Amino acid sequence: MSKIPTTLAGVDGPMSLIGRQVKQSLDCLACGYELEGSAADGRCPECGLPVPFSLAGSIDPEAHRLPPLENAVLVGRGLLLGACALTVVASSVFVLSIRESFTLAGRPTAGWPSWPWWPLAAAVVGLGLLGWWSIRPQKGRQDSLGSCWSITTFLVGILLSAGAMATAGGGFQWASGQVATILAAVLPLPGLAIGLVGFRGVLLELGRRSRQFRSSAVRRQRIPSLLVAIGIVAAAWVALLILLEVGERDSTYGVIPVAIGLTAMLFVVVGHWYLLVNAWWIRGDLCRPPQKLGALLSEVASSSPDSLIAANLADLGKQPSEPVSGHSVLEDQSSPE
Numbered sequence: 356m357s358k359i360p361t362t363l364a365g366v367d368g369p370m371s372l373i374g375r376q377v378k379q380s381l382d383c384l385a386c387g388y389e390l391e392g393s394a395a396d397g398r399c400p401e402c403g404l405p406v407p408f409s410l411a412g413s414i415d416p417e418a419h420r421l422p423p424l425e426n427a428v429l430v431g432r433g434l435l436l437g438a439c440a441l442t443v444v445a446s447s448v449f450v451l452s453i454r455e456s457f458t459l460a461g462r463p464t465a466g467w468p469s470w471p472w473w474p475l476a477a478a479v480v481g482l483g484l485l486g487w488w489s490i491r492p493q494k495g496r497q498d499s500l501g502s503c504w505s506i507t508t509f510l511v512g513i514l515l516s517a518g519a520m521a522t523a524g525g526g527f528q529w530a531s532g533q534v535a536t537i538l539a540a541v542l543p544l545p546g547l548a549i550g551l552v553g554f555r556g557v558l559l560e561l562g563r564r565s566r567q568f569r570s571s572a573v574r575r576q577r578i579p580s581l582l583v584a585i586g587i588v589a590a591a592w593v594a595l596l597i598l599l600e601v602g603e604r605d606s607t608y609g610v611i612p613v614a615i616g617l618t619a620m621l622f623v624v625v626g627h628w629y630l631l632v633n634a635w636w637i638r639g640d641l642c643r644p645p646q647k648l649g650a651l652l653s654e655v656a657s658s659s660p661d662s663l664i665a666a667n668l669a670d671l672g673k674q675p676s677e678p679v680s681g682h683s684v685l686e687d688q689s690s691p692e
């Protein structure tokens with residue numbers, strides 16, 4: 356079992372927990388028990404988890420070191436809407452490819468009702484524009500040039516994708532059913548890739564403010580791997596088109612690119628659902644920023660000077676190299692020095 360800390364490092368430096376109480380609402384990390392009023396160096400009365408663990412889990416000094424973000428709630432919502440726009444593109448292309456997989460492989464068309472490309476394209480444009488509008492750099496806001504470039508690239512990609520989807524909605528009258536289906540499955544992909552490149556810049560920039568996003572190793576979606584997968588899908592469909600031109604009509608080789616294309620597209624669409632989860636995390640942390648350690652804890656109780664001295668001694672004994680400024684809260688309270 357790991358050692359229970361008696362000192363935690365907040366954004367303002369280390370702070371001793373001894374003699375302090377939790378003065379704000381704080382849930383126990385293990386059981387959710389309300390720890391407000393508990394001793395900061397004590398244990399959860401319900402499950403026994405040391406309170407310092409719950410405190411450490413609820414503060415985020417790294418996010419507090421960043422300059423405050425104006426309109427954080429709006430920006431968080433915009434990030435989520437942007438992820439939704441990308442997910443609609445990826446999901447509609449994937450569902451179409453699955454539905455028409457026999458047509459892609461050269462079998463007779465199944466005679467489904469036509470795929471609702473126009474409403475889907477309209478949804479993508481609406482979500483994408485709302486997302487862009489919420490995140491776009493505004494006058495008076497200190498934004499880096501990078502995020503401005505990223506959000507513009509995102510919008511360009513989304514509009515390209517929606518344009519390709521709307522074109523597919525018109526149907527490719529001049530093409531056979533198989534070629535038309537392949538074109539509908541491949542044309543939205545370049546815009547999707549461009550949109551993802553832009554979205555990545557915004558996601559990484561805003562993700563610095565979310566501890567869950569920064570620290571998640573498993574459920575955090577890496578966009579470069581999505582781009583590789585989109586490249587594989589596009590290559591598979593282009594290979595299928597080439598095979599149609601040079602091969603025999605009743606060749607069964609077409610099954611191979613179809614299998615590769617569908618598998619890679621499945622990876623792409625699952626990755627987009629993870630992106631949605633990641634955007635949801637970041638939105639949550641932007642809407643409810645983590646509290647600062649100093650705001651969570653009461654001053655050291657002045658009625659117990661012994662514990663105050665003990666706190667200082669404990670600090671000095673454990674972390675002799677910490678800067679003295681970290682003890683400012685203690686010094687305010689008639690420090691023994």
Ligand SMILES: [Zn+2]
Pocket residue numbers: 383384385386387388399400401402403404
């Ligand atoms: Zn508990």
